[in-house]
Amino acid sequence: MTIEEVQNEIIDEFSMFEDWEERYQYMIDLGKDLPLIDEKYKTEDNIIKGCQSKVWVHANMNDDKVNFTADSDAIITKGIIAILIRVFSDQHPKDIIEANTDFIDKIGLKEHLSPTRANGLVSMIKQLKMYAIAYQTQLN
Amino acid sequence: MLDVQNIRKDFPILNRTVNGKPLIYFDNAATSQTPQQVIDVIVDYYTNYNANIHRGVHSLSQEATDAYEQARVKIQKHFNAKHSHEIIYTSGTTHGINLVANGFSSLLKKGDEIIVSALEHHSNIVPWQMLCERTGASLKVIPMNENGELILSEFDALLNDNTKLVFVNHISNALGTINPIEYIIEKAHQFGAAVLVDGAQSCPHIKPDVQALDVDFYVCSAHKLCGPTGVGTLYGKEAWLNKLPPYQGGGEMIAEVSFEKTTYAALPHKFEAGTPNICGGIAFGAAIDYMNNIGFDNIAQYEHDLLEYGTEQLLKIEGVKIYGTAKEKTSVISFNVGNIHPYDIGTILDKMGIAVRTGHHCAQPIMDFYNIPGTVRASFMFYNTKAEIDSFISALKKAIMMLS
Numbered sequence: 009m010t011i012e013e014v015q016n017e018i019i020d021e022f023s024m025f026e027d028w029e030e031r032y033q034y035m036i037d038l039g040k041d042l043p044l045i046d047e048k049y050k051t052e053d054n055i056i057k058g059c060q061s062k063v064w065v066h067a068n069m070n071d072d073k074v075n076f077t078a079d080s081d082a083i084i085t086k087g088i089i090a091i092l093i094r095v096f097s098d099q100h101p102k103d104i105i106e107a108n109t110d111f112i113d114k115i116g117l118k119e120h121l122s123p124t125r126a127n128g129l130v131s132m133i134k135q136l137k138m139y140a141i142a143y144q145t146q147l148n
Numbered sequence: 149m150l151d152v153q154n155i156r157k158d159f160p161i162l163n164r165t166v167n168g169k170p171l172i173y174f175d176n177a178a179t180s181q182t183p184q185q186v187i188d189v190i191v192d193y194y195t196n197y198n199a200n201i202h203r204g205v206h207s208l209s210q211e212a213t214d215a216y217e218q219a220r221v222k223i224q225k226h227f228n229a230k231h232s233h234e235i236i237y238t239s240g241t242t243h244g245i246n247l248v249a250n251g252f253s254s255l256l257k258k259g260d261e262i263i264v265s266a267l268e269h270h271s272n273i274v275p276w277q278m279l280c281e282r283t284g285a286s287l288k289v290i291p292m293n294e295n296g297e298l299i300l301s302e303f304d305a306l307l308n309d310n311t312k313l314v315f316v317n318h319i320s321n322a323l324g325t326i327n328p329i330e331y332i333i334e335k336a337h338q339f340g341a342a343v344l345v346d347g348a349q350s351c352p353h354i355k356p357d358v359q360a361l362d363v364d365f366y367v368c369s370a371h372k373l374c375g376p377t378g379v380g381t382l383y384g385k386e387a388w389l390n391k392l393p394p395y396q397g398g399g400e401m402i403a404e405v406s407f408e409k410t411t412y413a414a415l416p417h418k419f420e421a422g423t424p425n426i427c428g429g430i431a432f433g434a435a436i437d438y439m440n441n442i443g444f445d446n447i448a449q450y451e452h453d454l455l456e457y458g459t460e461q462l463l464k465i466e467g468v469k470i471y472g473t474a475k476e477k478t479s480v481i482s483f484n485v486g487n488i489h490p491y492d493i494g495t496i497l498d499k500m501g502i503a504v505r506t507g508h509h510c511a512q513p514i515m516d517f518y519n520i521p522g523t524v525r526a527s528f529m530f531y532n533t534k535a536e537i538d539s540f541i542s543a544l545k546k547a548i549m550m551l552s
Contacts (some may be wrong), residue, residue, distance in 0.1 A: 016470050028167070060507050062521070081521060082489035083551055084496075102319045123276055 011036055011103055014095050015111040019028050022115035029117055035087030042090040045077040057127060061085045067139040074143055075097050076136060088117070094101060096136050101147065104140035111135055150446040154502035158183035158438075164530065165202045165403040169501030171537045177321055177480050178505055179371045180188030180352055186374060188435040191429045201426055202417075216426050219433025222414070226356040226436045227366065229383050233415040236382040236389070237429050241348040244367030244382035245315075245420060248344050248514040249275035251392030252313060258284030261310045263303070263341075266292045266321040266328065266517070272346055276315060283313070290518065296323040296472035311341040313493075318350035322511035322525070323472025326350070339398060342388060348372055352529065353451060355444040358383050370428065375435030379428030382419070389415050396421040423445050447530045451479040454537065461541045465548070471523055478530040482509070485544075488551050490524045490548055496547035497524075502540055 009017070025031045044056075049066035056063040061082030068075055076093045080086040095111075096104050110116065114128070158160050159181050159445050164171050188436060193215070199208035217232075224232040230302050238244040256262075258300055262276050280287050288311075290303045298316075313545035314336040317324050333343045347356060347368040358366050365388065369380040384392075394412055401421040403411040412418045440448070458481055462468050484490060494506035505525040508515045515522055526540065 029550070032496065032499065036550060060522070061489055082491040084492045085489075 009108045011095055011099055018091060018094070019111055019114045021072075025116075028116070032084065037087075038084050038090040039080075039083040039086030042079070042086050042093070043077060045079040049077070050079060055072070056131050060128075063089065063128070065089070065132070065135055067136075067143070068084075068102060069101070069143045069146070072100055074101050074104060074140055076139070089132060091115075092132055092136060098139075101140040101144040105137055105144060150442060150450045152450070152531065152533055155442065156533075158185060159531055160187075161185060166501040166503070167499050168277055172502045172532075172539055174526040174528060174532065174536075174540065175503045175505050176352070176529040176532075177324075177349060177525065179339055179377065180374050180529055181531070182376065183374055183438055185438050186376070186431050186434045189431050190427055193430055198427070199424060200423055212426055212430075213445065214424065215430045215433075216424075218428045221399070221432040222436050223381055226355065226440065227361050227381075227383050228449070229522070230359060233544070234383055234386055234389065236384065236416045236419045237380055237424050238367070238372070238380045238382050239425065240369040240380040241346060241367045241437060243248060244365075244380060245272060245346065245394070246275050246283070246286055247382055247395045248365050248367075248384070248392070249279045250395050253279055254284050254393055254450075255391070256283040256285045259310055260285040260312045261288055261308070263290060263306050263311060263314045263336075265290045265298055265396045266513060267296070267298065267323065267325060267327065268315075269321050269346070269348075269514070270512065272315065272317065290316070291512075292325075295474050296325045296514075297474045298325075298327055300328065303332065304335060307335060307339050307341070309339060310520075311336065311339050314341050314343045316343070316345040318354070318356070319508060320472070320511070320522070321349045321480075322476070322509040322514045323482055324349075324477040324527075325472055325474040326354075326476035326478060328476075329363070331359060336412045337362065349478070349480075352439075355440075364376075364388050370432035370435055373407075373439055376428045379425045379432050386415065389419070394418050413437050436489075442477045442530060449552075450530050451528055454532055455479040455535050456533065456535045457480070458526065458528065458540075461522070461537060462544075465541070465545065467548075469520055480525060481527070482523040482525045484520060484523055485548055486547065486552075490522045493524050493547050493549050497540075497543055500543040500546070502543050516545060530541070 014119045045064055045066050054064045054066055061080050063080045063085060064078060065078045075079045076097050078093060080089060116148060161181050197208050197211040199212040201213040220235050221232050224235045229235055262285055265438050276287055288306045290298050292298055302545060314332060316327055316332055318329055329345050336343045342364040344365040345363050347366050351368040352373040356366060364385050366383040371377040401418050403413045435438055462481060462483060469484050471482045490506040494504055497504055507522040509525060
């Protein structure tokens with residue numbers, strides 16, 4: 009699936025929820041299911057700055073596609089990362105770099121997009137794209 | 149007695165909704181809300197007599213100057229300072245602390261010691277570290293116990309003839325502990341050290357008498373006691389303020405200027421370079437009037453009831469651990485629930501219209517002491533109610549259910 013197709017799939021899932029409670033419960037459940045990062049990658053270097061909760065992200069590339077694993081000590085933050093990883097994992101770096109993230113608004117999480125928001129969703133997206141840029145440079 | 153329902157009518161913001169729910173504002177330790185009486189003063193200033201002060205010959209300037217200087221006298225009386233020129237307007241607590249720290253850089257030398265408490269806000273540690281770097285003085289820390297109280301025997305042991313300055317907050321922002329500043333001031337003075345007290349968290353709850361305390365410097369921010377942001381005060385004993393050099397150069401703070409030499413203006417203007425926050429100063433005075441009309445004894449009594457009630461209700465919830473259980477504390481409850489991250493609780497509470505603080509509250513050393521990433525902090529003011537605490541408790545239970 010392309011990034012856009014995954015995003016549309018997520019928008020469809022969230023459209024079934026009637027209120028914030030169902031939305032957040034779903035995110036919390038996603039957070040619980042998030043494939044955990046290997047303990048050895050939970051290093052200071054892999055922490056994303058600008059979050060009130062701790063967020064670790066690790067990336068690797070296989071067959072020209074980037075894969076992400078991540079973890080956080082806060083469950084809602086984990087849910088948000090789980091969504092981002094689902095969108096950006098197993099994609100070509102060029103597509104990650106070019107992807108827009110308007111879908112976040114469409115699934116009712118716009119409030120998390122503010123750059124000053126303590127969970128740093130903006131910092132997370134930036135970090136994932138930075139990894140993609142680094143891998144794209146390797147491919148060139 | 150305090151009539152909370154009437155008082156709530158003074159605060160227009162308490163009528164608004166957040167995420168479709170009535171706002172419950174429990175982030176008062178970060179900033180308090182503003183009553184209509186203070187908002188009116190701000191509107192009146194810009195509507196009727198906005199002008200630059202102290203140098204205009206025209207009427208508006210005179211009116212603005214009078215109002216600004218009258219507010220200074222209100223602040224003086226509130227703190228029971230001996231002279232109004234011992235009240236320096238600042239942009240807030242942090243500014244006041246930096247002003248004193250900077251002033252001491254010309255008074256300290258290598259080998260001198262500064263004592264700070266382990267209960268400090270970040271803003272209170274950094275200026276002293278910078279001061280020590282500049283002067284070669286060293287920084288000593290009064291440790292705290294598990295309840296969040298300063299260990300006074302350790303403080304006694306730190307004091308010696310090299311101690312030049314002691315810095316402590318009156319009340320801890322992260323835990324609500326009321327520190328025994330009377331004891332600290334008396335002991336420090338026995339060694340000739342000056343004492344600077346950070347009153348940011350105490351001023352909304354306690355009316356300090358700086359002469360009775362015999363404190364050398366006392367700082368606070370207006371926005372913690374129903375005033376606007378961006379203005380605060382530094383009280384300093386006249387003798388100390390005369391000893392400290394000016395902090396910033398500019399207009400207002402000079403008597404005569406030539407290229408060879410400038411003579412500084414007398415107190416308080418020596419420390420008030422440039423055009424000040426005129427409207428803010430006047431509104432600060434109005435906020436002090438507002439608080440005194442309600443009465444600090446009434447406020448203390450009412451908030452103590454809220455604290456006891458909130459603590460009791462919170463402790464009924466399984467897994468709740470409260471940090472900061474000092475015998476003397478104000479209406480601040482810092483807590484965690486089991487292993488749930490404070491950020492998660494704060495996010496869910498916000499969805500239900502409840503504003504609390506989460507995180508390390510700019511007091512990382514305290515969080516390190518307890519080995520936690522942060523806490524949820526609910527802080528109450530005299531306009532909060534037990535009914536709001538009940539709503540907060542049921543919202544918290546819901547959050548715990550969702551997050552477990």
